[in-house]
Structure formats: structure tokens, C-alpha cells
Amino acid sequence: MWNPDEYLKMLYDGIKPASRFSGSSEDEWFAWQEGFRKHFVQLMGGFPEQAADLKPTLLESVDCGTYVRQRVQIQTLEQLFMPMYVLIPKDVEERHRAVIACHGHGYGSRDIVGLNPDGTEKTGDAGYQKNFAVELVNRGFLVVAPELFGFGDRKLTENAKDANSCNRISSFLLAIGKTMAGYRVYETMRCIDYLLANHDVDEKRIGCMGISGGGLVCSYTAAVDERIAAAVVSGFTNTYEASLLSIHHCIDNYIPGLSLEAEMPDVISLIAPRPLLIEAGTNDRIFPVHGTMEAYRRLEAIYQLHDKGDRLGLDLFDGEHEISGRLAYDWLAAHL
Template sequence: MWNPDQYLQHLYDSVKPAESFKARTTEEWKAWQERLRERFVALLGVPEGRQELAPVLLESVDCGSYTRQRVSIHTFGPLTMPVYVLIPKEYDRNRGAVIALHGHGYGSRDLVGLNPDGSDKTGEAGYQRNFALELVRRGHLTIVPELLGFGDRKLAADADKGDSCYRLSTNLLAMGQTMAGHRVFETLRCVDYVLARGDAAPDRIGCMGISGGGLVAGFAAAIDERLAATVVSGFANTFQASILSIFHCIDNFIPGLSQLAEMPDVLGLIAPRPLLIEAGTKDPIFPLHAVDEAYDQLQAIYGLLDSESLLAYDRFEGDHMISGKLAYDWFASLWPAREA
């Protein structure tokens, strides 16, 4: 047989991730967390030229129970990012803010109930199920960034295409950078933006993402403890069973990551902060058996830290889509009202 199947399996079997979780004490956990986080950030690559946010209000629309604003912020170098800001009319800062991160599709408009042309959606909500609207309706200040390569942030040559993931990712890789790194660190500029607004409790900023947005949510929370609670939907798995075994967009790939850690190790950096995993039983690109495997490994990390109650799993009947069955009420349960 000329097929390289055995060779590929040999490569994977021969790689022993340097920072697989093996801690037996909290002291060993802390040392592991610091090592892995530092090395993971180095692989992601921090974009150069961090800028002042300099927010500009682009529009403000009265949507009944909430106001939908669109704001432009500077992130890195010449990059600017449009962000939807959904503000409940009856807003209590103690309800917290949630950064809502879209997956593949037409970008941030899909999360806020709009079509690609900005008109109101009618009919099916799609796999992302307007989840930013569900968050704002529950009282959360909701921030919805347009991730690099989607929607209004595609390359000009890709105006009629779904996204610019391939060309942007390959160019970034050729320059020693990653698309994942750009999306993660631009999302952390959204945390900066929330803090600069001053209308949300700084210890109650969370994130929720689906699919590629789940990557961004999980990786951002792994490296920045300002994100106090995280929902990863349709992404938590093992790299071997998902990204490396089933066709996935090139924006998922970070050179050298398999030599450093498996996905549960990276997501384990979130511990002991609250983490909720959503997984559909019929998800074709993130197999359920590997979600269960990843969750078992996460339980070991949270268990060592006596934080099992802060790890949750919504294993729902469905495919690659947002559930929300636990997530929406979960944020509210974490952030109850405070006494005046």
C-alpha cells in the first residue's frame, strides 16, 4: 500500500505533548498552568502594534427591549473592528457582560437577528440561533465582534465569497502568525472595550462562542483571566478526533500545537473559572465520543482544584448548533444580583 495512512498515525503516536496535564497537587497545577499558558501564547502569536481603542459610534437602533449599537474600535496596527453592542433597556450592571462570538457564516449580523444585507431576519435562525439576542433578552450587556475574515472584514477580492479564511490564514502562517491568534487577541480588545465603557461589573465579563467562535472563546479565556465565565459550543473535543481527522477550515491550525498540548489541556487553563461545554449528539465535525473524552480530562483538572461544580456539560440532542438549554440561565446563576 502506497497510502500514507500509517505514516500519519505514526506521526501522531510519536508526538507526546510536552504539557499534558499530569499535576497531582495545586502547586504542580499552578506551575503547569503558567508554563502552558506562556508557551501557548507564543504559538498563537500576539499581533503587533496594539492601538488605542478610539471607539466610534456608527449606528444606534431602538429594538424595543434593547438598543442595538454598532461601534468601530481600533485593535492592532491598521486593523479596525466593527462590534455590535446590545444594551438592555432595563440594564443592571451586575447582570454582567457577555462577548458573543460567531462561527463560520456571514459574521456578526447572524447573531443579532440580521441578514447579510442588514435587514431583519425572517424564518429560520440557522445553526447560531441568534444567540446574542437570547443573551441581551436575559439582561446581559452583549458584545458581538466581527471576527477577522468574515462579514465586513473579508478581503475586497472575496466580497462575493463566504469568507476570507483561506487567504488570510495562509498569509499569516507564511509570516509566522496565525488567524486564531488574531481573532483571540482582537476578542481580548473587546474585554478592554467593556472595561473602558464602565457600565459592566469588571468581575462579570464572560464569553460564549460556537464552532470557530468556540475556539476563540475557549482560547481567549485560557489566556486571560478577565473572562470570568465561558461557554464553548460545538468545538470542545480532541484535536486528533476533530481538527486533525475531519476536514476543517485552515483558520483552526496553529503550528506546533500538537507538540505542546491537546485541546482539553488548553481548555483546562480556564480552571477554576466557570466553563460550560455544549455538544450535539450528532455533530458531524466534532465527534461526541471525543467531547466526552475531553470533558473527562477537564473534570480531572477541576476536581484537583475542588471546582467540579463550576464545570458543566450540555450534551443535547442535535447536530452542530447552539443549544442554550443550560447556557442562558447558567450565566444568570453565576451572576446573581448584589445587595446595594
């Protein structure tokens, strides 16, 4: 009788999200979108009023046969620098279509560009992220794979040997009114700044693809930055009730007070009516399929409001918490 299970359920059931869309027309939708988008940025901790100089620096360049793999460093905020892989396809005659590839939990950006943690070439099992940045570049996309804050080479020194090390950084940021989500979203936006300033990229054909924690980054970035023309979100789209509020997740997923304002489908719906494909494994244990389907139904109603139902897709595949790719690469090619 002293377990608080029912109490937490009562708390959630008593919430009436203050920022949920309640209109019935496109005009009302766009007015809501503009207002909630600004509010959502503030919930994440806000973004700098003035962008820092990117100061791009080429760290290495490797010929990988069909593409060139560069490692580049940019400044994202004052005194904060981020390495990223830039995969440049060869023999592309038109202006580049580009995709920001956001890795999930693990050892960072090396995992999705076909490398081991020590930088050697990966062989054998490709892991749950399935080298998806390489899959993208081999289909003609220019790909940027940022090293998300708290992973890979961007861990705290004390966590250098830990597989996951974003908890202390996330806790620190929460204590000063910031969030890891806000930092990662802003830094992904800086990747777009870099692309437009340093590569022959078609500004109307920039996409984003991410898995797990990278799915959060991809979906939240697309939600607030309309320069992303199409998004693929894998292993993340759900309801907060069924996933983050019911199953143990890393603290980097949490934004204080967000559930009082909106559910996850409300946040992701900010992408509408731009193209959005959702990947979900039927056996994903941390983003369960019933939550995905509830989110999809809510998103479907928004896209139908815009008469753009064909811009919302779902790859519900027989798998676990992993990249599918069954539809994603062709879907991005079609929409970019």
C-alpha cells in the first residue's frame, strides 16, 4: 500500500498539457506552431542570441573509395568545440543533398561511420546503428555525423573509459537551468551552418536522421529548425508516458516541466507538414510499440489537417532497438 505506483499514475492522469494544439484549421496550426516552438526552445534552456564563429578546422581526410571521410572541428559555442565526420560522396554532378546523421548511445560518431572506438575500420557486426552514415553517403548524400555532447571524444576527462558518460554533464546543466537536449539540438543546428558556409549544398535539400538519443536530437532539431527539409527518426518516437516516464532512461532525455506543456507527439508534430518517417522495432523494449503507435496516430491527424498525409511514413519492422533502413534511404532520396 506504500508503493507510489498509483500516485505517479494519478499525477500523470491529472496533467492537461498547457501547450497542446486544440484548433481545427491550418491557420490556427501555424499560429500554434510558432508560439509553441519558441516556448519549447526556452524549456530546453534557450539558445545563444549570437552565434560563435565556427572556426572550421580539417583534422584528417581519408579516401574511402566511393567517398572521402573528413574529420572536422567546429566551434559551437564560446569555448566549446565539436569534432564531426563529414562524408563526401564522389562523382556527384548536382549540388549536394545533405543529411545530418545523429548517433545514439554508445561510443559516438565513429560507430555510424564504420569505425571502432579506436578509429580502426569496423569489421563483422555493425551494431544496432548499422553504419547508417556510410549507408547514406553511398547513396549520394553528403553526410555530417557530429560527436554529440557527452559521447566519444566529448566525455568528461573522468569518464574517458566509460561507455556512457552523459549523466554528470546532464545533471550539471539541469542545475544551471540548461538541458543536454538543448545543447545537442543547438550544436546540430550549427552543423547546418557549417554545411551552408563550407560546402556546395542545396539549402532546400538538407535532411536529418537519428536513432535512439540521436532520434531525440534529430526530431527536436527538425521541430525547431525549418532548414531541415525531411527527417527520419528511428527508435525514439513514442509517448513520454509509455517510454521516458515508465522505463529507465538516461537523464539526458529529460527537460524540466515539459510534460506539463506537451506530450512527445505534440513536440514532434512541430515538424509538420515537412516529410517525416518513423522507424520502430516491434520488440523495442525501451520505446515500446504501443507508445509508438499512439504517437503515430496523433501525428497522422496533424498531417491530415494539412492534407499532407503522404509526407508521414512509418517503418514498423520486426526488430529491436535498432536502425531498419528498409525504407529510410529511399524515402530520404525521394523527399530530398
